[in-house]
Amino acid sequence: MPEFKLADRLATLPPYLFAEIDRVKQEVAAQGVDIISLGIGDPDLPTPQFIIDALYESAKKPVNHRYPDYIGLLTFRQAVADWYKERFNVDLDPHKEIVSLIGSKEGIAHFPLAFVNPGDLVIVASPNYPVYPVASGFAGGEVLTIPLVEENDYLPDLDAIDDDTWKKAKIFYTNYPNNPTAATATPEFYQKLVDKAREFNVIIVQDAAYTEVYYDDNKKPLSILETPGAKEVAIEFHSLSKTYNMTGWRIGMAVGNETLVAGLGKIKENCDSGIFQAVQEAGIEALKHGEPYVKEFRQIYKERRDYVIDALRNINISCRVPEASIYVWANTPKGYTSAEFVSKLLRETGVVVTPGNGFGAPGEGYFRISLTVDTDRLKEAVSRISQL
Ligand SMILES: *Cc1c(COP(=O)(O)O)cnc(C)c1O
Numbered sequence: 280m281p282e283f284k285l286a287d288r289l290a291t292l293p294p295y296l297f298a299e300i301d302r303v304k305q306e307v308a309a310q311g312v313d314i315i316s317l318g319i320g321d322p323d324l325p326t327p328q329f330i331i332d333a334l335y336e337s338a339k340k341p342v343n344h345r346y347p348d349y350i351g352l353l354t355f356r357q358a359v360a361d362w363y364k365e366r367f368n369v370d371l372d373p374h375k376e377i378v379s380l381i382g383s384k385e386g387i388a389h390f391p392l393a394f395v396n397p398g399d400l401v402i403v404a405s406p407n408y409p410v411y412p413v414a415s416g417f418a419g420g421e422v423l424t425i426p427l428v429e430e431n432d433y434l435p436d437l438d439a440i441d442d443d444t445w446k447k448a449k450i451f452y453t454n455y456p457n458n459p460t461a462a463t464a465t466p467e468f469y470q471k472l473v474d475k476a477r478e479f480n481v482i483i484v485q486d487a488a489y490t491e492v493y494y495d496d497n498k499k500p501l502s503i504l505e506t507p508g509a510k511e512v513a514i515e516f517h518s519l520s521k522t523y524n525m526t527g528w529r530i531g532m533a534v535g536n537e538t539l540v541a542g543l544g545k546i547k548e549n550c551d552s553g554i555f556q557a558v559q560e561a562g563i564e565a566l567k568h569g570e571p572y573v574k575e576f577r578q579i580y581k582e583r584r585d586y587v588i589d590a591l592r593n594i595n596i597s598c599r600v601p602e603a604s605i606y607v608w609a610n611t612p613k614g615y616t617s618a619e620f621v622s623k624l625l626r627e628t629g630v631v632v633t634p635g636n637g638f639g640a641p642g643e644g645y646f647r648i649s650l651t652v653d654t655d656r657l658k659e660a661v662s663r664i665s666q667l
Contacts, residue, residue, distance in 0.1 A: 288417050297637055299618075303625050312629040315652065315660045320458060320605065322524040323651045324579065327572040330523060333564040337557035347553035350544055351379025351532075355559040358566045359517075359532050366490075367502040375537045376510075378544045381554055383488055383518035383531035384410055386543060389550060390514070390533075391418035391450065393542035394482060399449040404435040406459055406638030406645075408486060411452040420449065426641035429599070433462035437471055445479040454486035456493070456500050459638050459647040460608045461601030463498070469506040476512040482539060483513040491522040491573055493603040494581050500603050504535055514539040521605065522573055523565045530554055530562045580605060583650040583657055590661040607648040608635070612667075617643055628663035 284290070300318070308314050337343055350356075356373035363369045371377055380386035387410050395401060397419030403411045405424045412422040425440065427433040435453070453472065455464035476483050485503040493500055503513050518531035533543055547553075584600075587607050591598050598609035611620040617634035624630050633649075635642030650657070 291416070292413065297633070300621065300625065300631065300634070303622060304631055307625055307629055314629045314631060315656055315663070316631040317648045317650075317652065317657075317660055318631040318633045319651060320649055321526050321651060322521060322576075322605065323653070324524045324576060326524050326528070327565075327569065329568065330525070330561050330565045334557055334561040337560035340557075343556040343560070345556075347556045347559070349548045349551065349553045351377070351553060352556060352559045352563075355379055355563055356532075358563040359534065362566045363502065363504070363534060367505050369502055369504040371504075371534050372537075376540055377532055377534045378540050378547065379554055379559065380516070380518075380531040380533055380547075381551060382520060382526075382529040383486065383516040383533070385529070385551075386531060386533045386547075387411065387484070387486060387516050388414040388417075389546045390484060390539075390543050391415045391420055393546045394539070395420040395449055400444070400447045401450040401452065402440070402444075402448050402481075403452045403639075404454075405640070406635060406642035407452065408454055408458055409638070411454075411484070411486075415450065423448075424639060424641070427457070427460060427462070428641065433457055433460040434464065434468045437475055442479075445475060445481065448479065448481045450482045450484055451476060452484050452486070453503075454488075456489040456601075456603035458489065458604060459606055459633065459635065459642065459645075461599065461604040461606045463493075463500050463602045464503075466501060466506065469501065469503050469509070473503070473506045473509045473512060477508055481512065482536075483509075485513055485515045487515050487517045488521050489604040490517070492577065492580060492605055494577070494584060495602060498602055510536055512536065514543070519562055519565055523569050524576065525562075525565065528558055528561070530558050580650050583654055586654055587648060587650065587657055587661065590658070591664075594661070594665040596664070605650045607650065609646055609648060611635075611644055611646055617646055621646055624664065624667060627667060630660045630663050 356377040359377050360371040360373045363371050391414050395418040399420050401415040401420045402423050404427050425435050490500040503509050514535040516533050520526040617636045621634040633647040635645030
């Protein structure tokens, strides 16, 4: 029998921490327990009907049955430019500063292939979305993790990184509003990061998937491209997934520095053949006319957030009040590690939450709740947690 060994890049992946939870979940469900999953970062609300209608109309046109352009329809990129202008007052050239993506995860995963050589250093602020270190590792990069801590509002301490490290670094990854901590970035932080990146020739990859899920109209999350000088060093990944409840549609965008956008485009040109044009045309409608719906979604998440925060505090579980994102980041009760708490909670109550250390070691001592079930289910979940 021939034997096929996985490539080193797969064999050296860190163990998938959520696999154990999935196993216990199957076991508990098999006993007939009603599982409440607060573990998934996937909006439960449906895509607005007008976007679905737009897809239907576009899918009927034969021109859309052909291969799309790998860089994306100019009309879609123009809609992205208009949306960035309206929302962030950022000017983008749709010809050079925007590339459309098959979901932002696709772009984030491909990006290091364009700019990281084996042995290059990449810095990841953690806890983090797992794709940043994994994709950097696939490209042969060495990953340095720097901690995001509560005392610093989950913003990385840039001064704690020495000049030698800055000099060696190729990419610095950030994600605000942050998954999993739900923290947002300040203009001062972004300015400092952009200044460092310009001084030391470092690429900033900022993941902006959650800028539209915010809770206070007076504190809208920023685009890093609002920062003076950012276009010299930054590429920002964004997506229609979380904004318009379109995770299954697979459409996103990367915007910013022209060289960085072109490099990513070059990789994509060699890997995929673009996004179904009907999906892009539906995406244009979403970007143009989605805001009233997004406003409603924010209201729904806010009700859920307020309920969960109050309820957790009533049972003496402390948590941070999120300004944005669909998550609540909470401290595990005294005496438990993240994994112990999550496992006990699941076994004894059927409630699934995500252990903080699943997003990297700095997440130890925390767990993440997704606000992606309705308030009645959240009530049931918190009542079960209180019985632990
Ligand atoms: C959900 C998510 C994404 C990506 O979503 P796509 O559906 O691939 O656009 C990217 N980053 C973070 C942090 C996310 O939570």
